[in-house]
Amino acid sequence: MADAILYGVVQKIIESLGSSTLKQIGSIWGVKGDLEKMNNTVLTIRAVLLDAEEQQVQNHQVKHWLNRLRDVVFDADDLLSEFSTHVFRLKVMGGDKMAKKVRIFFSSSNQLVFSLNMACKIKAMRERLNDISNDRHQFQLKLVDCPLETRVVTRGRDQTHSFVPDEDVIGREKDKQAIIDLLLDFDVEDNVSFISIVGIGGLGKTTLAQYVFNDEKVQTKFELKMWVCVSDDLDVKKIVEKIIESATKRKPENLEMDLLQNKLREQLNQKKYLLVLDDIWNENEESWCALKRLLMGGAKGSKVVITTRTNMVAEITSTISPYFLKGLSRDQSWSLLKKMAFKKGHATINSNLEAIGMNIVEKCQGVPLAIRMIGKVLFFKQTEDEWLHI
Structure with missing residues (x-):
């Protein structure tokens, strides 16, 4: 499992180094060039972190490389915290120009000492990061193009299930009723409707889907109810296998895709069904269309609920307006x-x-x-x- 804390600190460093305020202060203190170079180095390191995490189990040298990286990244985070503290102090002093803030807050002697110390620390930190970045070549670490935040969340995600006790859910009654209203609206044109619940990670999309799935009114209105946790690449064959297993309570053994699609359509044929596809993040429209074609055999009023973190998935999958989940009050x-x-x-x-x-x-x-x-x-x-x- 990827080190989420390390990823989070790396992300924080990138965001900090990209801050216009930090660059402005860096320019005043003569370290702007070093900060920008350090930013590029951290971006390069971030691009190979996922591959390094996968390799470390078999390769002890890669594991040692990651340990070195953790040390320097956390030191860099401390350095930027020190840097940001001074920025914050300058902001609260008031005034229009950053240079004026520096002069007000520091005496000329203190300003010079701080500038020299900070410049030395940043230069040393950049050199440590450069050494680690250069060492990555010997391990032939692959660049990962997928957004870091997407990969981190989905790789570490446990399989979800369909049950949640009502007492475990706080503040989602209105959201629950809104989704139930969509599910029980059978005056629709298509036999099968697709509803997306959209929100950032950790917002409670799965919990809301569980809350709705177990509602008594929902349970009595659908002949067949299925729950599938996707949480990975949109592999149509694997998802079809999971849907069949959820419907029949038996796992299909070593069937080819043609037999699987026959079995799935048999299960759905002329039944008003409810299917939850939890945690879809893949934005491959072609794969989704291939899966959707196999789900169209249900009776009128059948519903597919999709939970996702991305608007693009919602646009690809939903036949009605997505439901955007908000935070708790x-x-x-x-x-x-x-x-x-x-x-x-x-x-x-x-x-x-x-x-x-x-x-x-x-x-x-x-x-x-x-x-x-x-x-x-x-x-x-x-x-x-x-x-x-x-």
């Missing part, structure tokens, strides 16, 4: 954090802890996965100082 986020951070039946919550918790959920921007993960950490930390540290 502030109150909903706090309810979820409380559920994760405190033991069941917890009587009262310290008002100071609540104030800190509200600040935490605001930073999570309504993303349930982020709130849940932080809540699990806070479960073992019940003092104000510990919460403030988080």
Whole structure:
């Protein structure tokens, strides 16, 4: 599994180095050229990280290369944090010109000392990164063209399933009803309708689909109900096998594609079915059309629900307007954090802890996965100082 923390830090470094503010300060302190070169080096390293992660199991030299990279990347992150702290201080001083901010905040002597120290640190960091970047050639690491964030999420994704207890879902009642209304609208032109739920990773698309899938009204309206977790390349044969297995509760053994498509169409033939295709990210329209043709044999009112992180997938797959899932509200986020951070039946919550918790959920921007993960950490930390540290 890819090191998500390492990817995240690399991404942060790239974003920081691309910041116009940092480049402006870098120009004033005479390190702009080094920053831009460091940015190019980090971009090059990022392009081969996924291949290195795959090779490290068999190749100990590659594993050592990755360990060296982790060390220097985290050091670079610390350096940029120091850099960003000075930028922030300059911003709060006010004034129109960055050079004026520098002069106001630092005495001439301190400014010179800081500039020299920062220039030396950045130059040393760039040289360390260059050495690591040059070493990649000996391992023949492949460049990966897919967006990093897409590859990281899908490679590490566990297989999903169709069940979620109602009490585990917070703040999705309106979303649930909106999807159910779409599913139970049988006054449509096509026999099979395709509905996409779109949202960023961690927003709760799968949870919403589970919530809807298990609703009593939905369960009684469809003769056949199936759940398939895609989470990988859109391999039509594999997906057809999974749909058949979900419909029959038996895995088809070593069948050729022609036999598989016959078996699938037999299962769907003239049945009002509900199929959830969870976590589709592949934007290959040709593959989707090949799969869609095999799903058209259901009775009128059949529905296919697709969860995806990309608008392009929604445009390719949906026959009606996609449903764009939003983050939880502030109150909903706090309810979820409380559920994760405190033991069941917890009587009262310290008002100071609540104030800190509200600040935490605001930073999570309504993303349930982020709130849940932080809540699990806070479960073992019940003092104000510990919460403030988080």
